[in-house]
Amino acid sequence: MKIKEIISAISDIFYPRLCIRCGKALNSGERYLCTSCIANIPRTNFHKNSHNLTEDTFSGNAHADRAFSWFYFTRNSSYNNLIYDLKYKGNADLARYLGKLYAAELFSDGITMDFDIIIPVPLHKKRLKSRGYNQSQMIAEGIKDITGGEIFTDILFRSENTESQTRKQRFERWENIKDAFSANFFKEYANKKIVLIDDVTTTGATIAACIKTLRACGYNNISVLTLAYADNR
Ligand SMILES: [Zn+2]
Numbered sequence: 001m002k003i004k005e006i007i008s009a010i011s012d013i014f015y016p017r018l019c020i021r022c023g024k025a026l027n028s029g030e031r032y033l034c035t036s037c038i039a040n041i042p043r044t045n046f047h048k049n050s051h052n053l054t055e056d057t058f059s060g061n062a063h064a065d066r067a068f069s070w071f072y073f074t075r076n077s078s079y080n081n082l083i084y085d086l087k088y089k090g091n092a093d094l095a096r097y098l099g100k101l102y103a104a105e106l107f108s109d110g111i112t113m114d115f116d117i118i119i120p121v122p123l124h125k126k127r128l129k130s131r132g133y134n135q136s137q138m139i140a141e142g143i144k145d146i147t148g149g150e151i152f153t154d155i156l157f158r159s160e161n162t163e164s165q166t167r168k169q170r171f172e173r174w175e176n177i178k179d180a181f182s183a184n185f186f187k188e189y190a191n192k193k194i195v196l197i198d199d200v201t202t203t204g205a206t207i208a209a210c211i212k213t214l215r216a217c218g219y220n221n222i223s224v225l226t227l228a229y230a231d232n233r
Contacts (some may be wrong), residue, residue, distance in 0.1 A: 020094075032094050033082075038101070042072045042079055044229055045090040047111050054159055054229050057204035062211040065193075065221055068111075069201050069229035070102045072211050081201055083228055092133045098227055099142025099197070113147040115223070116192040120151065121210055122158040122181070139227060149195075155219075156183050156210060181209050183217040195223045202230040 009028060016025040019034040026034055046052035046068045055067040073080055086095035096228055107113055112176035128134055140151050161184045201224075211222050 007077065014101050020081055031097055034045035041070070042074070042077060044069050044072055046110060046229070047106055054201050054204075054224065055230075057201055057231055058208055058211060058224065059217055062208035064211060064224045067201075067224035067227040068106070069226045070098075070105070071228055073200055073228035073230040075232070085137050086138070087131075087199055090132065092135070092138045095135045095138035095199070096145075100145050101142075102225070102227060103143040103146035107146055114193060115147055115149045115195040117155070117194045118144055118147075118149050118151045119194060119196050119210075119214075120153070121196060121198040121206060122153070122156055124158045135192060136198050139199060143195075143197060143225065154184060155186070155189075156181060156214060180206075180207075181213040183213045183219075184218075185217045187218075190218050192219050193221050193223070194219055198224070198226045199228045200228040201229055202232075 005028075017031075018024065019026055019030070019037055021037040022034060024034050026032075044052070044054075046054055052068065054069045055064060058064040058067060071079060073083060082094070082098060085091040087096065103113060112226060118140050120134055120140040123131070123134045123136070137151070137153070144151055158180055194214065196214075199209055201207065207224055207226070208215050211224070214222055
């Protein structure tokens with residue numbers, strides 16, 4: 001045992017690390033979630049179907065070549081804590097960890113993850129400053145640990161500081177967000193495989209605005225991966 005592991009084992013006795021879903025003490029090999037909570041993640045299994053709800057969210061000039069989400073974000077689901085923790089409680093490392101777990105699952109289910117360009121949905125710089133990190137970028141870093149490829153933050157930009165989206169209805173959201181992004185075009189990347197990364201697909205308005213902006217700019221192959229799909233039906 002290395003010294004670092006011994007210290008961590010001792011500190012676990014006095015300050016046990018707890019599963020963020022069920023509160024059970026984690027054993028030394030577990031991080032954030034216990035093995036049983038990982039096994040019971042309310043997976044969408046979208047990648048196992050020829051069509052899926054995330055893909056259906058995007059159409060027309062905002063269509064996605066492929067689009068998957070890992071688990072359902074439903075009212076009162078105790079798994080929603082994962083999203084709250086990585087987004088509002090400053091747990092950037094959790095975002096990275098979940099991105100990595102999700103990509104590893106897709107990979108082991110035989111999904112080709114040959115993306116050239118990974119683009120986290122950008123946050124406006126004011127929000128980035130108050131949060132301290134872009135959760136989508138942290139998720140992207142975890143995904144990249146498995147898929148390879150490169151994270152680009154100089155292709156897509158958030159150009160306006162839009163109002164918070166949460167209180168708005170579907171139509172308003174699109175009106176609010178549709179001009180919020182701008183993009184740089186690099187001709188050599190026009191036909192590269194791009195994947196957009198975000199935490200949750202809700203109405204899809206934000207991601208659709210990103211896809212539209214990128215397609216209008218000249219990028220042709222755009223897919224989407226999000227950790228969660230908000231199922232509010
Ligand atoms: Zn647990």
